[in-house]
Amino acid sequence: MEDQVKEWLRLDRDEVTRAEIQKLADENNQQELAERLGSRLSFGTAGLRAPMGAGFSRMNSLTVIQTSQGLAEYLLKKVPYCDYMGVIIGYDARHHSKEFANLVATVFKTKGIRAWLYEEPVHTPLVPWAMTRTGEGRNAAAGVMITASHNPAQDNGYKVYGIWSTWEPYERAACQIRPPQDSQIAASIIQNLEPVLWELPEGQHPLPIKSDVRRVYYNRMMKTLKQLRRYRTKKPGDKQLPPFVYTPLHGVGLRPMTDALQRFIDVNCEEDTDSEDNRLELDDEDHDYDWTKMFIKPPPCDEFGFPLSDTESSTSPTDAEEMELEGHQQAPEVVPQDINELEEHQQAPEVIPQDINELMTVVESQAQPDPDFPTVRYPNPEEKGALDAAIATADSKGIRLILANDPDADRFAAAEKVGDEWHQFTGDQVGVLLGFYISQNSNPDLETKPLFLTSMVSSNMLAYICRKLHFTVDSNDRQVPHRFVVWECLTGFKWLGATAERVGSSCYFAYEEALGYMLPWIIYDKDGISAALLFLQMCAQWGSPWLMLQRLYEEYGYFETMNTYWRSPDQATTTRIFENIRSLGKPYPKYVGEREVTRWRDLTIGYDSCGPDPFDWDNVYALPITPETQCITCWLGKSPLDEGIRITIRASGTEPKIKVYLECHAKRDRFAKDMAYEMLEFLAKEWLNDASLVMEDKYHFRKGLAYPHHERFT
Secondary structure, three states, X not given: OHHHHHHHHHHOOOHHHHHHHXXXXXXXXXXXXXHHHOOOOOOEOXXXXXXXXXXXXXXXXXXXXXXXXXXXHHHHHHOOOHHHHXXXXXXXXXXXXXXXXXXXHHHHHHOOOOEEXXXXXXXXXXHHHHHOOOOOOOOOOEEEEEOOOOOOOOEEEEEEEEOOOOOOOOOOXXXXXXXXXXXXXXXXXXXXXXXXXXXXXXOOOOEEEOOHHHHHHHHHHHHHHHOOOOOOOOOOOOOOOOOEEEEOOOOOOHHHHHHHHHXXXXXXXXXXXXXXXXXOOOOOHHHHOOHHHHEOEOOOEOOOOOEOOOOOEOOOOOHHHOOOOOOOOOOOOOOOOHHHOOOOOOOOOOOOOOOHHHHEEXXXXXXXXXXXXXXXXXXXXXXXXXXXXXXXXXXXXXXXXXXXXXXXXXXXXXXXXXXXXXEEOOHHHHHHHHHHHHHHOOOOOHHHOOEEEEEOOOOOHHHHHHHHOOEEEOOOOOEEEOOOEEEEEOOOHHHHXXXXXXXXXXXXXXXXXXXXXXXXXXXXXXXXXXXXXXXXHHHHHHOOHHHHHHHHHHHHOEEEEEEEEXXXXXXXXXXXXXXXXXXXXXXXXXXXXXXXXXXXXXXXXOEXXXXXXXXXXXXXXXXXXXXXXXXXEXXXXXXXXXXXXXXXXXXXXXXXXXXXXXXXXXXXXHHHHHHHHHHHHHHHHHOOOOOOOEEOOOEEEEOOEEEEOOOOOO
């Protein structure tokens, strides 16, 4: 590794990381040197994400500079006027995030591209939000967010957003990158490894983003939520937001959650005015707002893009320029369907404001950003134990609802106390509740073909409900068409956001099972803050979300999802496992266990036994072929106890894992669970029975069935 050590020491100017490699070289620690210097940190659709430390395979100052140089050169080649359009840069509260963000800004300014930098840690959605609001009639060319989301404390990451669908400068949609841009950027990085500049000249700095960006972000969120609201507060304690415990899990979520909730309370007290309906057709008054006032005006620059002076415009909007929410009429009185006969939808003459301090109780030990995440093993609300502190706080205060965000606040989780036990909602359960709530509180124009989006590994429950909801009842007791269609997308919001951008106003909502929820009228990415406020609004209208979920189960059946994984030692083993599955039948196996295969889709080789997806309006394959990723989905027929099973098995794109997503639909909870566990046991014995694979310690098998760590239902 001598050559790699010399190359690292030649390129790296960070004394800390230089010393790490020098120490390993002095100790002749060849194994550690090979791990750190033997391969490069690969750039993919998730950008970069890895442990921090010295070496080409780690997140550090050098790899951040090299990545930024490659991205900058790519933008200069692909995006007209990108130097003028600029780049939005944000960062979370992890170790070195601010340092890395300043290095990103340094590189882009060195390349002659404007760099707009948030001056303090922000939650991730503010980066794509600001990209379409740089003023002067243009989007930013790209956005960079320094975050590792809910990864362990030793990790950090580099997420990239862009106007990737068309590269039109006036396009107003900012999405995560997706193929083939990721591989093209990766190639550009390899061509630009020599650092140009490590710090800006003295007195030079990036262009700061003013707080007005947040203000209009909250205003857009409030207008969106207001148009989905069909309740009014009539008297104290009647249809108000429920009290809840909130935890940002040591991340940046407390400030945006507090600001958004206070604005939500204020807007909830405003009087509604008359209009014709409550279709989600936002006039988007912010399009006419002078967005240049939200950013510090750039001073005159030299040929390298550096300001010639420190004088900058900091003019704030006047009161007359403040964007005010337009009143929106309460929808006509609607006679709900049977399942929705939960509450009367009546407007009250008076609205009683709520005190935010009485409404939201914050988990003090997790309230402020702390990059070490000292109270949790993993700062991921999905992980066991992550909400223990919130549960203890709620129990001590007698509160029965918990809301949580991950550290960069783009994911959202909820839990409710049912009897004496806490029920933490899965991502699918929250997604179904929010989707159903939107379907019942919006009046879509059927000519726009209204739709929801889910990922291919999310539950089929929302799609099933939408297929059953052919009609609703209008104010004249007439049945009118009210059918939402659910589209599946590949896993990740790079695909959900891009699809939402492509269909425009047709998309009302998107979610994936990993606690991600998107309201496309705000941004084309997941947003944990807007999801939390929508969930609270839903609770104010319906009451207990758990009880509403049970009513949906009783009406449409139980959908038991079981998601787990097997660790694989290498790519060759993973490929062999999938080839073994394909060899079970040509072109696919006719049975899985004793169940008939009703549909088989293999995205790796581009095969679908049903041909074009029946729900794809363009009569083309709804999901693209992904030869670089192993992914098979099969649908299995009914049994006497259930309505069928769907299985997706895929190789993780970021970890050495083979992931399994299994769902059983049955009319009874017990049957759905038992049949799902039985199928998981079959897969473990027949498809994934390899000595080199290690199954997640989440389920165990007993008496022929697979169970999570609780007893079988009797």
